Amino acid sequence: MSIEAKNENKEFKPLIVAFCCNWCSYAGADLAGSSRLAYPADVKIIRVPCSCRVNPLFILRAFQKGADGVILCGCHPGDCHYSTGNYYARRRMTLLFSMLDYLGVENGRTRVEWVSAAEGVKFSQTMNEFVEKIYSLGENVRLEDLRCKKN
Amino acid sequence: MQEELIRRAKELLGDGTVVRVMGWRKGDLSFNPEPALFETEESLAEFVYDGFCGANLSKYMIKLSKLEGKTLVFLKPCDTYSFNQLVKEHRVDREKAYIIGVGCDGSLDVDAMKEKGAKGIQEITEDGDTVTVRAIYGDKTFDREDVILERCRACKGGAHMVYDELASNADEEKPARDGRFSLVEKIEVMDPKERFAFWQNELSRCIRCNACRNVCPACSCIKCVFDNDRYDTAQKANADTFEEQMFHIIRAFHVAGRCTDCGECSRVCPEHIPLHLLNRKFIKDINTFYGDYQAGADTDSRAPLTNFTTEDVEPSIVQERG
Ligand code: SF4
Ligand code: SF4
Ligand code: SF4
Ligand code: FES
Numbered sequence: 001m002s003i004e005a006k007n008e009n010k011e012f013k014p015l016i017v018a019f020c021c022n023w024c025s026y027a028g029a030d031l032a033g034s035s036r037l038a039y040p041a042d043v044k045i046i047r048v049p050c051s052c053r054v055n056p057l058f059i060l061r062a063f064q065k066g067a068d069g070v071i072l073c074g075c076h077p078g079d080c081h082y083s084t085g086n087y088y089a090r091r092r093m094t095l096l097f098s099m100l101d102y103l104g105v106e107n108g109r110t111r112v113e114w115v116s117a118a119e120g121v122k123f124s125q126t127m128n129e130f131v132e133k134i135y136s137l138g139e140n141v142r143l144e145d146l147r148c149k150k151n
Numbered sequence: 152m153q154e155e156l157i158r159r160a161k162e163l164l165g166d167g168t169v170v171r172v173m174g175w176r177k178g179d180l181s182f183n184p185e186p187a188l189f190e191t192e193e194s195l196a197e198f199v200y201d202g203f204c205g206a207n208l209s210k211y212m213i214k215l216s217k218l219e220g221k222t223l224v225f226l227k228p229c230d231t232y233s234f235n236q237l238v239k240e241h242r243v244d245r246e247k248a249y250i251i252g253v254g255c256d257g258s259l260d261v262d263a264m265k266e267k268g269a270k271g272i273q274e275i276t277e278d279g280d281t282v283t284v285r286a287i288y289g290d291k292t293f294d295r296e297d298v299i300l301e302r303c304r305a306c307k308g309g310a311h312m313v314y315d316e317l318a319s320n321a322d323e324e325k326p327a328r329d330g331r332f333s334l335v336e337k338i339e340v341m342d343p344k345e346r347f348a349f350w351q352n353e354l355s356r357c358i359r360c361n362a363c364r365n366v367c368p369a370c371s372c373i374k375c376v377f378d379n380d381r382y383d384t385a386q387k388a389n390a391d392t393f394e395e396q397m398f399h400i401i402r403a404f405h406v407a408g409r410c411t412d413c414g415e416c417s418r419v420c421p422e423h424i425p426l427h428l429l430n431r432k433f434i435k436d437i438n439t440f441y442g443d444y445q446a447g448a449d450t451d452s453r454a455p456l457t458n459f460t461t462e463d464v465e466p467s468i469v470q471e472r473g
Binding site: 060077084090092095096097099102104106111112144148150 | 404
C-alpha cells in the first residue's frame with residue numbers, strides 16, 4: 001500500500017484551538033463543564049486575559065503549527081472587563097481572517113464568538129458547531145508550507 | 152528639471168535655510184541613481200532627477216530630522232503620503248524638513264525593459280513619453296507607459312500632501328488612476344487551494360534579504376520583530392521557523408492601516424514578489440469595512456487599527472461575503 005493510500009484511510013482528527021477570555025468565555029466553558037454539557041475533545045482551550053490579548057500572530061502561529069481551525073471567544077461587545085478590548089480585537093480579527101482566507105485558509109476555519117460567563121449552553125453549542133464545520137472542511141492547508149513550492 | 156532643482160538647492164543652502172540636501176545622486180549606470188545626502192554646493196554637481204529616481208526619500212528623514220538644522224528633501228507626490236504618515240507616528244519632525252514637491256511622470260522600471268527584451272543595457276534616455284534604450288544586443292524604444300513601475304499604474308495622483316514649495320513640473324491636478332484592486336479581486340475569486348498555490352509560488356522565491364522591510368517607511372520600528380538579537384548577524388538570522396515562514400504576512404499585518412501603498416517594497420524586491428497584493432488586500436478590506444481611508448493623506452486622523460466604533464462589522468462578515 002502506498003503512503004498516500006494509507007493517509008487517505010487515516011481518520012481525520014482535527015486540531016482546534018480556542019482562545020477564551022478569562023472573564024467570560026473561559027468561565028462559560030467552566031459552566032458548560034459543571035452543567036455536564038459536552039463539547040468535543042478536539043478543542044484545545046487557551047486562556048487569555050482579554051480577547052484583545054490575542055495578538056494576530058498567535059492565530060498565525062496556531063495555523064503554522066497545524067491547527068485546522070481557530071476560534072476566539074470574548075465578552076460581548078460593551079461587556080469587556082477592560083471596557084474596549086474586544087472592539088479592537090474585532091477589527092484585528094476581521095482583517096486577519098480575511099487575509100487568511102486570501103492566502104488559502106478558507107474563512108470557515110476562523111471564527112469569533114462573544115460568550116458570557118453565564119452562557120455555558122452557548123459555549124458548548126458554539127464549540128459543537130465549529131468542530132462540525134471543521135470536520136466538513138477536512139484537513140487544512142499547511143500554513144508552514146506557505147513558502148515551500150510543491151512542484 | 153534637474154537644473155532647476157540643483158539651482159534651488161544651492162540657493163537654499165547658500166542663504167542658510169537648510170544645512171543639507173537629501174536627494175538622488177548619479178549611479179554608476181544611467182539608470183541606477185541612488186538616494187544621497189549633499190552638504191555642500193559643489194557636491195550638488197552629482198545630483199540627478201530623472202525617471203529612475205523612484206526611491207522614496209521620506210524614510211531618510213527619520214535620522215535627518217534628529218540632526219541640527221533643516222534638511223531640504225525632494226518628494227514626489229506619492230512620497231508625501233509616507234512623509235505625512237511618519238509625522239503622524241512622531242518619527243520625523245515636520246519643522247526639521249524643507250520640502251520641495253517635485254512632479255513625476257511615472258517612475259521607470261528597468262526590469263520591465265529587460266523583460267521586454269532589452270539585453271545588455273548600456274544607456275537609457277527619456278524624451279517625454281518615449282524611452283530609448285541603447286543595449287549591446289539591440290537598441291529598443293518603449294512607450295513610457297509600458298515600462299513604468301507597478302505602483303505608477305495605480306498612482307494616487309499628482310497632488311503633494313505636504314510641501315513648502317513646489318517645483319515647476321509639479322502637476323497638482325493630475326488625476327489618480329484606478330484599477331488598484333483589480334489584481335486583488337482576481338485572487339479573491341480563486342478557490343482556496345488555488346490561492347494557496349498562488350502564494351506558495353510567489354513567496355517561495357523570497358530570499359529573506361529584508362530589502363522590503365528596510366525600505367518601507369512604515370517599518371521604522373527601532374526594534375523589529377525580525378531582528379534576531381541572539382547573534383551578531385542581526386537582520387539576517389531568523390528568530391525561529393515561525394518568523395521565517397510567516398514573514399510576509401506578519402509584516403503586512405504590522406503595516407496594515409499605516410501602509411500608504413507607496414510601492415517601495417515591490418520595487419526593491421529582487422525576486423519580484425508582488426508584495427503590494429498583500430498590502431492592497433488590507434487596504435481594500437479597510438475601505439470596505441470601515442470606510443475609505445488613505446494612510447498619509449493627513450496627520451491627525453486615527454489609524455483604522457487603533458480605532459473602533461461600537462457598530463463595527465463582526466468578523467463573520469468574511470464568511471458572509473463568501
Ligand atoms: S508596505 Fe510597501 S507600499 Fe506599504 S508603506 Fe511599506 S514599502 Fe510602502
Ligand atoms: S516588520 Fe513589524 S516590527 Fe519590523 S519594522 Fe516592520 S512593523 Fe516594525
Ligand atoms: S525584498 Fe523580496 S526577497 Fe527580499 S525579503 Fe522582501 S520579499 Fe523577500
Ligand atoms: S475582558 Fe473579555 S474580551 Fe476583554
